[in-house]
Amino acid sequence: MRLILLGPPGAGKGTQAERLVNDFKITQLSTGDMLRAAVAAKTPVGLKAKEIMERGELVSDEIVCAIISDRIDEPDCANGFILDGFPRTIAQAEALTELLAVKNLELDGVVEIRVDEGILLSRIEKRALETVGGPRADDNADALKKRLEVYNAQTAPLIDFYGKSGQLKTVDGMQDIEAVAASIKEVLSK
Secondary structure, eight states, X not given: OEEEEEOOTTSSHHHHHHHHHHHHTOEEEXXXXXXXXXXXXXXXXXXXXXXXXXXXOOOOHHHHHHHHHXXXXXXXXXXXXXXXXXXXXXXXXXXXXXXXXXXXXXXXXEEEEEOOHHHHHHHHHHHHHHOTTSOOXXXXXXXXXXXXXXXXXXXXXXXXXXXXXXXXEEEETTSOHHHHHHHHHHHHHO
């Protein structure tokens, strides 16, 4: 099973991704983790990424796609994967579509966890209080507002992009964690 989870910051994508990894025995692929691993392994793509990151610049979509391409060829992805943090833009989604086509792979689904953004602040505050070792640096109202602005400008358009392709499945993210998990399993079984 090959999946993308969409939803604004605080929607519960990480929590649900962990459950899907366990339930479907697939691998969660975080672009940040993959970049760091490629740099550490000194792969050709990793070395390019390292140069760019050392200059304080963002790694290009081309390099991120190359890292994803290499990563999904690894044995632990044979049963499938969940992309975490990618794609974030229409250009990245188009690049991913081309990448998968070259490998004769398709996405099994794009799951949008739809939430009321007005309620996200209380979720983030709760998460900050419950996080072992202290809250994440971005678990506060100002950071959430900025993250939501970026999400709405860059990533939310993917909802229409994948909706038009027929791959989008939407679940109500305002339910409790168990109900959201059950809803995701239900839409994936269709």
